[in-house]
Amino acid sequence: MTLNNFNQNKYLKIYLVTLAALSIYWLYYKSSVGNDSTISEWIINYQGGFTRRGLPGEIAFHLAKYFDISLRFTIFIFQSTTYVLYLYLVYLFFKKIKLNLIFIFAFFTPIFLIYHLAELEVLARKEIFMFIGMIWFYQISKKDSGNLNPLIWIFCILPLVTILYEPAAFYYPFFAAVLIIKLRNFHIFKILISLIIVFIPALVASWLSAFELLSNDGFEMMKNSLKENFGEECYMSCGLMGSKKEAIVHISHTIQKLKEGGEYSIYIYLFRYFLIMFIGSLPLILIIAFSKLKIKILNFNYLVYPFILLNLFVPLHWLMFLDWGRAVNITYVSSFLFLFYLYKNNYIDVDENKIYEKVNFYFDLIIKYSFFKSKRKLTIFIFIIYAFGWSPPTLLSADVNSFPGYRIPYKTIKTSIPKVKNFFQLPK
Structure with a gap:
């Protein structure tokens, strides 16, 4: 199944505009939450000296002071603009690619775009x-x-x-x-x-x-500048700049977290995230497995080994923070975008027939032993469950989340109703 370009672009626009609108709403909502992790990362600045991830916070700091506006509102504008720009670039990148069924599954996987709304703590992170x-x-x-x-x-x-x-x-x-x-x-x-x-x-x-690294005195200067100028506390991601500085501290903290759930917790966590990564990436894995390079690069013919080499340093990144849901998303996005760079530039040949032979084999088995009587209905059902029925958690130790396709609009409506009532001063 392949969408024609008109329908594909129409549905792509609807999906991305919906994500953009929901993202702006939630970024605005989160900007008023005192302990939100998204804000805490963006208030890191250079007032105490150079430090990692401090540039956006330094710019926001000076803009907020110059225009005499809230630092949180300035950050909200920065975050919204950045995230909408990202979605727009995604549209430009994919609008001319004809998405067949397996590509559609790879695009709508819950570890790609919808993940940022399913787990609001990761929305517009750096x-x-x-x-x-x-x-x-x-x-x-x-x-x-x-x-x-x-x-x-x-x-x-x-x-x-x-x-x-x-x-x-x-x-x-x-x-x-x-x-x-x-x-x-x-x-x-x-x-x-x-x-x-x-x-x-x-x-x-x-x-x-x-x-x-930021010195202890520099960290105190950054904290004090936030407090004195905007009444903001340096908490969560910002607060960690004063304690978890060195990379080895991050790694040891992650290893400790892997072990703290009990004797076998490390195996449980690793197996859980292996399944999350595997299931979320399964359409992409199928495309990679049945693709050949059309150009000669270091004697590689198939894509499997190049992708393993490209992700060689990624496990070290995973060990450096506890937000393994974000790690899944980052790992997937980097491989996904690169694969489609190869595809849209005609550097690879995807054997779609072999992919659909495999898919149809398992679909036939499901139809044989289930109440589904047509592949179309089965495909729609699997797509809804796969794309909107689950999402990875943010933290390493958390369980998989269910039905973001329902929870995202439900939470949006639930939180917006009181605001609408207050706006129009309606009685409760």
């Missing part, structure tokens, strides 16, 4: 800058474009992306892979030299973000 950077980079690295713009982008823009979200360093292989594809006709030595030169600023930015 990995959004890396996602925007990836789409931007892939758009200027089209097959028919020259080599200069991607090289300049890596040299000039990737360091900024890294300063905004320092774990982007774990995903540099995806950027490097695009450059290798673009430069594949050059001698291997020239490719390596080019990669080293253009990645130097990003690596320096990564090093500074990871090891240029």
